[in-house]
Amino acid sequence: MPHNPSAWWRTAAIYQVYPRSFADGDGDGTGDLAGVRARLPYLAALGVEALWFTPWYVSPLADGGYDVADYRAIDPAFGTLDEAEKLISEARQLGLRTIVDVVPNHVSDEHAWFRAALDAPPGSSERELFHFRPGRGPNGDEPPNAWRSEFGGPAWSRTEAADGAPGEWYLHLFAPGQPDLNWAHPRVRREHEDILRFWFDRGAAGIRIDSAALLAKAPDLPDFEPGRDPHPYVDRDELHDIYRSWRSVADAYDGVLIGELWLPDVERFARYLRPDELHTAFNFDFLSRPWAPDELRASIDATLAAHAGVGAPATWVLCNHDVTRTVTRYGRAETGFAFAAKRFGTPTDLALGTRRARAAALLTLALPGAVYIYQGEELGLPEAEIPRDRVTDPMHDRSGGVDPGRDGCRVPLPWEGERPPYGFGGRDTWLPQPADWAPYTAARQENDPDSMLSLYRTALRLRRGWADPGTEALTWLEGEPGLLAFARADGLICAVNLAGEPVPLPAHTAVLLSSGPLDDAALLPPDTAAWLRG
Template sequence: MSPADDGPWWRGAVIYQVYPRSFADGDGDGVGDIAGIRSRLDHLSALGVDAIWFSPWYPSPMADAGYDVADHRDIDPVFGTLAEAEALVAEAHALGIRTIVDVVPNHCSDAHPWFQAALAGGPDAPERELFWFRPGRGPNGDQRPTDWVGEFGGETWTRTVNPDGTPGDWYLHLFAPEQPDLNWDHPGVRAEFEDILRFWFDRGVDGIRIDSAGLLVKDGTLPETRPGRPHPFRDLDGVHEIYRDWRRIADEYPGDRALIGEVWMPDRQRFANYLRPDELHAAFNFDFLGCAWDASALRESIDGTLSAHAPVGAPATWVLSNHDVTRHVTRYGRADTTFSFAAKREGTPTDLELGTRRARAAALLSLSLPGAAYVYQGEELGLWEVEDIPYELRQDPMWERSGRVDPGRDGCRVPLPWTGDEPPFGFSPDGAAAPWLPQPADWKDRTVRAQTGDATSMLELYRMAIRIRRADPALGDGTMTWLPAPDGVLAHHRRPGFTCLVNLSDVAVPLPPHTERLLASGPLDDDLLPPDTAVWLRTAEPTPAGPGTA
């Protein structure tokens, strides 16, 4: 975040997502952990990020990689201890890096004490009111209460067995059966999560990332989904009361504590509702993440994002990859450069050289836009999606639940390469167990050590871009102005004196007048910007114009 920006840190921060299983393994069991993260904080400090977001590290049976949480107030032994997490927060703060933890409020694990009590107590157990237990349809109750389709695809109800062995009620799970949905109409659920927020804020964390933030409230009449009618569980108005309560808690704490929502919402106005001044501080921008590598599409996404955020005074966020989506080096190397869960398939022809060139340009675009930027671990190394993981090693439930059609999300979760010429590339100590997912041998050129000091590497590009961003008062939070540009080229200006050009056309284009070249994503051809290349320039202020100002 630019030092000239006096606003809250989260408005212009560069936030780095750590997926703990795959960042670094400190104890040698082949799974990343808190000890590994602590040992590699120097990498994040050198990268220059403002904050770290940790994906779930709580006790969990790991049916969905930790998003099936059994206890939000502790650490799973595979990752370490609560004391280690507290030490990590303190050590990151000592380096000037803030911390964000993931909270999963829509559902819990079927191993959670509440759910276990709900099962053990039978139909009259009071704990059943904390979930969505319902009788089945049909004469024998053997038909699901609704035909809702889950977020992973497939059915959303599982039938229980009563303590006496007879068939029982059904319970709702929008995700895997091991993730029963919580009933947010129950005051006990609301009080529990408000206490969880305080638990982590009391331990010094600076922000909460909210998983599946738009799904918490359900229509209790359980209507089927119908075109033209309100959806029974997505983006119901009652969810905003929850976040207004959470905002009051965050505002009780010093230091600009932030609430950041995972809000998959195609309607931009509905998306902006989550960002009203008394609700969430920020939300992930999936429209930009899924956008095609196309100048007009990207401009429309950027304009739409900024226009949606402006009325509520919230900062935009810019995201290229995360733990759920195909890495953008791979996406950008394909004929179809968009992202959609519905379209994800294996065996798609991919030009990784082209994808890498575009990913470098996309990094400069995203880091130059107004608002906050997110970096998913490994994108600073130029890692690609690993698509040849043996079937028997895959762990993502999306793989099986799709009938082995969707390859799942394991390919973007492969452990990071740090040093050396062969796996595990320093991910684990010498003599350790094999990493929980196999790493490609070709990653020997993508390790942190191999790229450090190489001015042409992806890592050094990110380090330099973030360094410039932190130092330049034009970058981070603020406004931007589009500049006239040839077809297929994006050009925008940030005051004072900063211009970014991205050439998405298939021909080189001339650079505008400038006094300095700050950074380019690839080699320039004298005063020409080649295709799939971006450049940051020091320029004079443009003449004020009407249309195009954002």
């Protein structure tokens, strides 16, 4: 069928921009909107169709900007609201739509609402916008329940009165600087619908919804019990009414809603993608699977089946700002992803990881649906080891220093040159760049036909040239053990060898692209993918 421009999100290749680390326009070592605007031609040449920006709002950066103090203002470190509007407009002129990040579960403890709540007495209307509770125990010294923060430690912090006396506790499923909002309150709902309109009015094409499954809480905030149904704060049925309201706002602008949903139950996951709720959601099951044919095929099958049931497109992603970079993850003994498994100094074979990451890129770009590319993936960047005294991520501190945190995938991009800051800007970037990243710079890879950048550019160009990229169902092809191969209705065949030895390619008439050299036209080397014409 012909491509429908109004449904661009069903098949788009979307590039994730982490503004603090993309490009620095003013030379202070922190990425900003001026830096992004200067690099828009690079993004257009890459071949993506939309840009997703992680939060660029006013924030004290207790959690990388996901602690928002003001949704209607740009943090001065990044620029101004006027500059954001220009960026959205300039990107659109180059064929790039903009998706902004909204964080509805919580705000910053510097948000005007929370400051007012702290100044107000218990039981006040200001405190009703959050989850304030008296403590348990004789003197209220124990948290109201035993919920744990996503970052480790208790999910409650105690307030202190002006005279120093201990007060009520407030809920924060993440860091203490991120108090949870009370989504049972109508003012919270109205405010966020207004925030959506604010950014749609400024040209945003879509909204990415952070921690989309966590907003609603059980009214009595009971202790969590394993197996308890329903969960007191994850995937509660009340959420669907919230997102139906959001959908009516988005539809008025032809805007798109994209959920961050970490849910193991694919049927529960798919409920958020019904025609009157979210348009798409991130597929973290695929990202979390190890580099194994049975695992990846099972994830692909389950994902496509769940999405088909609600008429929504699947999304595919290998990495983001929270996850160990693909090149590093696939070069380790444990190639799946789990937050609990992250450790400093994990042995990594980067040559192996790079071969697998190149193959995985062709696999994801050939699958039906939309695909997300995290900045630096197109350069083959590995995870950086951050010195402990430079780590900023709260996951590190709240784990007692065991978890290295997420800073390693957030290091500023290398653009050109032989040493840091590699053309990023400034002398000392906000996170240190490795001294051996010169081979990864965009300039070094620009004219190298064998580079990761060239592979992504070629694959994205071919993908955009398909009459209807990635919306048809696929048919699995039989082959040697370790071969993951499928055919699409448009004649494309994607074959990936996850075995330890070369395997025969499926029958084909031409090789369109391969992630590595094919020594024999009939054999596919290990950890290599090929696009074939059937």
